Amino acid sequence: MKLLYFAWLRAKIGTAEETVELPADVSTVGHLLEWLKGRGPRFADALQDASVVRVAVNQDYVPSDHPVRPGDEVALFPPVTGG
Amino acid sequence: MIRVQREDFDVGAEIARLAEGRHEIGGIVSFVGVVRDAAGADRIGAMTLEHYPGMTEKKLGEIEAEARQRWKLEALLIIHRFGRLEPGERIVLVVTAAAHRQAAFEACEFLVDWLKTKAPFWKLEETSAGPRWVDAHSGDDVAAKRWVAQ
Numbered sequence: 001m002k003l004l005y006f007a008w009l010r011a012k013i014g015t016a017e018e019t020v021e022l023p024a025d026v027s028t029v030g031h032l033l034e035w036l037k038g039r040g041p042r043f044a045d046a047l048q049d050a051s052v053v054r055v056a057v058n059q060d061y062v063p064s065d066h067p068v069r070p071g072d073e074v075a076l077f078p079p080v081t082g083g
Numbered sequence: 084m085i086r087v088q089r090e091d092f093d094v095g096a097e098i099a100r101l102a103e104g105r106h107e108i109g110g111i112v113s114f115v116g117v118v119r120d121a122a123g124a125d126r127i128g129a130m131t132l133e134h135y136p137g138m139t140e141k142k143l144g145e146i147e148a149e150a151r152q153r154w155k156l157e158a159l160l161i162i163h164r165f166g167r168l169e170p171g172e173r174i175v176l177v178v179t180a181a182a183h184r185q186a187a188f189e190a191c192e193f194l195v196d197w198l199k200t201k202a203p204f205w206k207l208e209e210t211s212a213g214p215r216w217v218d219a220h221s222g223d224d225v226a227a228k229r230w231v232a233q
Contacts, residue, residue: 078216081216
């Protein structure tokens with residue numbers, strides 16, 4: 001799975017993009033966020049407040065119960081501030 | 084039409100190009116977003132707009148389609164810039180053209196409200212107190228939600 005991070009999530013996690021092998025029990029966005037939090041202090045810090053983390057799967061906004069699959073492009077970012 | 088670009092744009096030239104030969108158009112509305120030099124008590128030296136290439140174009144395209152479905156528009160243009168911008172520089176241009184002004188006014192406001200809450204852009208300000216990511220404004224959500232229950 002391809003993971004992308006933007007804005008302060010990218011800065012806190014320390015990378016913009018990575019490819020990960022998903023454990024078999026990670027099947028939803030919610031599971032994915034929990035699993036990511038366990039990957040180290042940078043992830044735990046960046047993802048501690050789920051209310052300010054938005055998730056897009058294959059470039060569409062999705063809720064936490066949305067399924068994730070190995071070939072997906074999943075992006076994590078804060079609420080948007082364009083315009 | 085959607086454009087996401089680093090370069091500046093010429094508002095007059097863009098509007099002229101949009102309306103050229105389109106004599107069914109009776110009104111053109113434009114919105115230009117510009118970088119301010121202050122955020123609360125802090126001075127802003129510049130801001131950097133980051134975006135999610137691919138998803139940005141996809142979301143702006145969806146917002147365009149939604150506006151065209153709701154209003155009878157003859158032409159529509161959204162240009163959103165990214166990269167480092169200083170106070171006074173243009174960030175975004177939204178132009179709507181219709182046979183009558185009401186559709187053009189409403190659609191333009193709708194587009195600006197929705198791109199502020201849906202398009203994946205983030206602003207990093209260089210302030211007198213150091214760099215700072217801009218927080219989303221709850222007022223933007225309120226503005227966007229006006230369009231939902233109609």
